[in-house]
Amino acid sequence: MMKALFTLSILPLSVLSAWAPPGPDGKYTLTAPGITAKFIPYAACITNLLVADRNGTLRDVILGYDNATFYPVDPNHSDYGAVPGRYTNRIANHTYVINGTRYYTEANDGNGTLHSGLNGWSHRVWNVSDVTATSITFTIRDESNSSLGMPGLVLGTVTHSVSNNTWSTKLSAVAVDHDTPLMLTTHPYWNLDAFSNPKTDLIFNHTLSLPFSKRMLGIDPATECTGAIPEVPAGSINDFWSKPKQLGASINDPAWVGNCGTGSGCSGYNNQWVVDRNASEMALPVATLSSAYTGIKWDLYTDQPGVVVYSCFWMGGELCLSCATL
Incomplete structure (x- = not known):
């Protein structure tokens, strides 16, 4: 059995200093009993999640690319394993109102906005701020209007960690100087048969x-x-x-x-x-x-x-x- 824990809170950005390089495949590998997970800085993505099936055979149950360099150039850009932001999901008619002011966002999903447009967080390379054998923390500094219609500086952090048969993710963001839409999530694609x-x-x-x-x-x-x-x-x-x-x-x-x-x-x-x-x-x-x-x-x-x-x-x-x- 595998468990996943996802929590979201709006918190100040932590200052983190530890660092370790990725493996030869360009991915950071975390391991704990019963689970192995791999991540890349692009979109703070999870790229692989290996767990044992009923016969003890390891299965990769997360959809992702073997070659980490393909994520930013994939023409379909399906947000495989990504952390979208600063506002995930859809904004109807690519417009919203905050404090009496109307803002217009990028119409990248018909007449609507999906995942903050084509320069949202799932299209960015995040900073690697901390790595251990069982956790990795990515951070992002999102300047005002770097995604069209998203005002104010936002500091975001995502920490992925593994423990016994468990992958956990904590997502945090703080709007520094302006009210702005904030909604974060993870975006994994699952196949528990691992295409087998x-x-x-x-x-x-x-x-x-x-x-x-x-x-x-x-x-x-x-x-x-x-x-x-x-x-x-x-x-x-x-x-x-x-x-x-x-x-x-x-x-x-x-x-x-x-x-x-x-x-x-x-x-x-x-x-x-x-x-x-x-x-x-x-x-x-x-x-x-x-x-x-x-x-x-x-x-x-x-x-x-x-x-x-x-x-x-x-x-x-x-x-x-x-x-x-x-």
Whole structure:
């Protein structure tokens, strides 16, 4: 079993000094019992995550490139393993208002903005501020308007660490001199079969559970948030709360096509579920993904109130049609 812990807090940037060089493959390798993870400064990316399957065979369950130099030149730039920012996800109609002032951002996703535009944090080389055998810290100094329409200096830090069968990430950011949108996340793509299943290289056979997610964010045809927070009926295409089910279980449901955006006919999932928990449930996983083929199970723990599931509709076939990102 593998666990992942993600926390987000808005904190002052720590001053860190230790440093160690990457390996010959250009990646920094962290190891702990039951887990090995590799990272690069570009986008503060995780590039590999190796865990043992039920037979003890090591499987790399994170989608990434063997050659670290390909990340910044990939023409598709699918944010494999990246930390997007300073504002992740979408800004509808590439505009927003703060303190009575309207700002306009880069329209890089139709008429909307995705991950702060084409110069967001997932397109930047971060500083390596601290490295040990089990953790690495990346920092970034994001100057005002370096991403169009994002005012003020922001200092960001991301610390990845590993421990027994666990990968943990802590993301922090502070707006130094101006109010500005801040929202961070990690962007891994998972294949718990590690592309080793002879019957399929897709992830529709993976089983997902979202036990605290009886609501989700409403989206418009362009996959942008409408502000609605609809209930998820038991047995519906988006129901992973009443019981676990495979990601492809609803593939023949009439709602499958357009479920993640009717404007493009997005099929499957690119949606955000609300995580509703009481105090006694905060230590429980908000999502569990598992593969019957490898026996690998992944539990997600977070202090955040939502989780996004993407089943790779826009990935095409040339790079990946067989991964999920949560």
